[in-house]
Amino acid sequence: MSSVQQVLAAGPGALNRLRRSVWRRPRHGPELAWAIAFVAPYAAVFLAFVVYPIAYGLWMARDPSLYRELIANPLYAQTVVNTALFVGLGVNVKMFLALLLSGFFMRRRWWIKALLPVYILPWALPSIPAFVSFHWMLIGEEGFVDSVLSAVLGIGGPLWFRDRWLALGSNIVAYIWKWMPFWTLTFYAGRTAIPQEIYEAAAVDGASGYRRFAHVILPLLGNLYLVCTLLSTLWTIGDFTTVSLVSEGAPSYSTDVLATLGIHYAFEGAQPALGVAAVMSALPVLIPIVILLMRALQTRETQL
């Protein structure tokens, strides 16, 4: 890390404190009208494509009988369980591994540096080809995984999409494969922003391995980890692509998540209101996560 980067990484806190005292009483700032003009394009996008569709969706799903119909359907309860497992396991395993691996990539060995571009490939690879490939890899005896199992170990692999738990596991593994590199890169970036002196000080005090992780890395990266996990949770609850391409909901809709179920209802079942109701039923979980996220970002700003 160059000295410039170190100054950049350590600097903002000091700069911010300075700025705050100067900036509390705005002086030569631009006119409010200008500021509004700058936000206007985003505000237009936000109103046209966020506020309006949400309001429209809530209006479509306003009839309480829709929710009674959902709850009466055992498929819905199963889907809720699948979504919880897919998101809960997928996000947390992915984030935790990403945090550990970001530390691994900090090691100064040329073969670890050389691995990084290859490791990031899944993120650069578009999800449709990637998940289609996962689907065919796990298709059964014809698939690559079972072919390897029989060629190398001489055992017949399972029929991955005939069993609910295997199929659900396949979805989760494909999901982790696709998105772990992105978050690893984010944590890697976060770690490189930790001034080298902190590591050195910790080393002088004899902290290494687990103790360095628990007492140096976690407190410094804790809030970043929280923010990223919350963001990723929100994005994953709405993930349609993974399940619709890897397991296709098989066997017989038993691995569907809310996003795929809603779209089945709306476009194949021709019941758009029921589809919207199915996905809107996740709002009681989503809204607290958004509030938590805002708070986590808020503490970050006040701690600057």
Place this chain on the structure above:
Amino acid sequence: MLRARSRLRRVLIEGSSLVLVVALLVWSLTPVYNMLLIALDPDEGDIEFEGIIWPPNPSLHSFHAVVTQGYWLVEDFWRQFGNSFFIGLMTMFLTVLIGSLASFALGRTRLRQSWLLGNAPLVTYAVPTSFLVIPFTRLMASYDLSNTLWAIVAANVTFAAPYAILILRQYATLIPIELDQAAWVDGASPVQVYRRIYLPLMTPALAAVGTFALLLAWNEYVYQYVLLSSTRNMTVAVAIAQFFNSDEAPLNYMMAAALIYSLPPIVIFYALRRYMAAGLTRGALKG
């Protein structure tokens, strides 16, 4: 004694990290290898892959068929490729433009005091985009944008912009506001401050956010699947999914198309990778 033990420890650490490197290589490359394996198969139609872990007689036939549009499912391949490109680049451009304007306003002007405005973009994520696709289709019909590429761009920008604003605002805290103030004192207009100071200094973050938007557009599937119905307006992603859903489609063509489709984002991504780390990173740690 102590020295011998520390050497043993070092060998163990290096050894296990080598094992991890090999494991990660296999983990990252297996699905890509699987795509190649299928794409290199010479036979059209159903393929017997039982027990095959490397191509017995590899052939580029399927790539040739896709590139020359020599099969009915790929007869509009280059047009669809162009559509994907249009969506990807437009999403990238508009996200960077709208995101940088908004982050400038929210981070560098009087509006920065506003907690409400600063957090409003995150509300977008309260309802994930795939959930919104149902009302969105109705909406697009009323905006007269059904079955157009702009509908997809709009959806992508909607989803990419909040993250872009978040990253840009964090990165912007690294640029001393004294620079802006000096420019105001010299009589610069807000547009000049934005163009001459803000944009040039924000380059790494803009590249990071642009790459993010491009990859988001290239990864996006549900809106394209639901909103684009005609073959001419279709994207490669939807075309691949069509292959996937039709029973008699040759898998090797599908995988060849998928591999070609994967190239542009990979190229752009590695070209901009230098900036990525810098862009995502800084500001990430405050707190």
